[in-house]
Amino acid sequence: MKINKLALLILDGWGIGPDYNADAIASAATPFFDNAWKTYPHSTLTTFGEEVGLPDGQMGNSEVGHLNLGAGRVVYQELARINKAIRTKELDLNPELLQLIERCKTNGHRIHLMGLVSDGGVHSHLDHLIALCDILQKHQIRKISIHAFMDGRDTDPKSGIGFIKTLTDHIKNSDARLVSICGRYYAMDRDKRWERVKKAYDLLVHGIGDTADTAEEALLKAYSQNITDEFIEPTLLGAPDPDLLIKDGDAVLFFNFRTDRPRQLTEVLTQTAFHEFNMHPLKLDFVTMTEYDASFKGIPALFKTDNLNNTLGEVIATRGLTQVRMAETEKYPHVTFFFSGGREIPFKGESRIMIPSPKVATYDLQPEMSAPELTAALLEHWETSDPDFICLNFANTDMVGHTGVFEAGIKAAETVDACVEKIVTKGLEKSYQFIILADHGNADTMINPDGSPNTAHTKNPVPVIYIGTQPIQLHHGKLGDVAPTILKLMGVDIPAEMTGNILF
Template identity: 45%
Template sequence: MPKPVVLCILDGWGLSDSPDANAPHLARTPVFDRLMANCPHATLITHGPDVGLPRGQMGNSEVGHTNIGAGRVVAMDLGQIDLAIEEGSFFENSALQSFVTKMKASGGRAHLLGLMSDGGVHGHLNHIAAAARALTEAGVPVLLHALTDGRDVAPKSARVQLEALREMMPPEVRIATVTGRYFAMDRDNRWSRVEEAYEAIVAGRGLRCPDPRMAITNAYARSETDEFITATVIGDYMGARDGDGLFCLNF
């Protein structure tokens, strides 16, 4: 008699003997222990090139679901963008070139919006830096709206990410706002959250701080981790102007 087969996906469940931040290893798991001891099984590599990511890049739920659903290795956005930057085709991209042309014609400023993170799940700070270089070299003033992560990376790593990004970006780039992804990247139609990010980015309204690093430090003092940093306007930024343009670097 045919028996049903269940495909059960447990996001974040991995096999490692290291106890560090390893809930499956530290927890009492009698069912899985029995399955592993008595049932035929195999293991999968869920990071790097085996799932369409750059070597050494961790996997995530979106990547796993995409590869399982496709039944093959799918080249993910992160790796394709990384390769384009490495080869130089990123800087010749027609959309980027069109954006540069429009900014130079309007005399406006380019607002970059992206996840300031090396997690690589929804964006990467390397991509922000590459776009900032391209625009600055073309003579376009650049403002960055930094979205702090704390979900796909450590919850208090924003200061490290900020310094890494600053080292890669031209010194002329100005950080205009700092906002946790909880507000700027909500995907459940919670518009009150999005409004807080929108007001800071578009209108320059909200909590204000003279320096982005201080904005992060102050957030920690309020017991806010990176994901939940209140939308903060940096310095004398007063919002977008006519002729400005927005370039979102998330994927």
């Protein structure tokens, strides 16, 4: 059977917003997208809640989106798994957690709970931290330090003070102590900005940073200077006490469940010495909520990863076909690891192209990001190779949407539109067909009803457009419907594991 080549273009963060005045994408000049929407088969997709394996109403994100896109089925997410484990008391009986508690009791060592403190549900959830505090208290663990990373990206920019109040109210009669706060910009970098990670490391290990009597005091001071949660300077709370910091022999439980952003901090604390930055691993009893990196040595996880078989990439490889995955640094793990169902290594016949993301403090300063270079890389790749399947992610409308800077969001959308036009024009000459879609919204709602910036993802529908020669009509669906649709369009048999529907 003839194989019909196909390119999947993922416009990260490109939703369809209800309010033009808050929608940077609708406000942008996007002539190619607008014409494609009018001319070609199109519909919308749901990217949140139970249709992507999240709790009802929970907003989607890039990790969840790419997992569902590549799997061709609803992939039940860690947030829903952990929520259920708390609800059913399964977490209380978790073997890795119980063993950690037993070691703390035997050794008398301090345990540190660290992670993102918000209800964003993208990387972590405050409810999970509270449940862990309760379990440790029940087991009479007396030495508990909490290191709170502030969000302001998957939640409103100054909402952190409310989450901290919820936490401190809950632990005020317990043995847990909130020791430090730090913006996720430092503690959760994923772009090899080791100078940022060092500031978090120095706070956690050496107690170096700003000081404040309470987290509320530190946050109010930052807000008064228009510093939002994401960028809170590493801050030590209360009277300095070296025993409250992370040191050799201590236990650490990193309670983030999403795997991409905790890797670097975990690496410097447990795996690799970075002499240039004066960071070296400590001898720690280190446990993580999920498995952050299969290559990390001696790091057990409370929740093991479920293997996903017969993802889109695997099916294409099994058929002896070729594929290329492309993104800039910020979304490279998504088109590789997550799109392949949690698999790190490429499939046979799979090429990967990563373009470095620009080295700027925040992407509103360069809303084009590396989209032009990414586009040029595909055009160059096409000069020597015609892979059967292409998966390419444009990060702009998500990463710039997270800054909350509306004008930059407009520029991001306009950049992506121009890049997509170049790719589609050349691809049609080479007999490619295209699916253009988003994994979730973001820049489609950049202003809250009260006029403040919205930096979080949206639950708005996202577009899906088919550009090609097959006479089809698309209907509304979910992200897990995309992979079987792609295989059908390519003329490849759909495996039984792909329970998603075909979108035409």
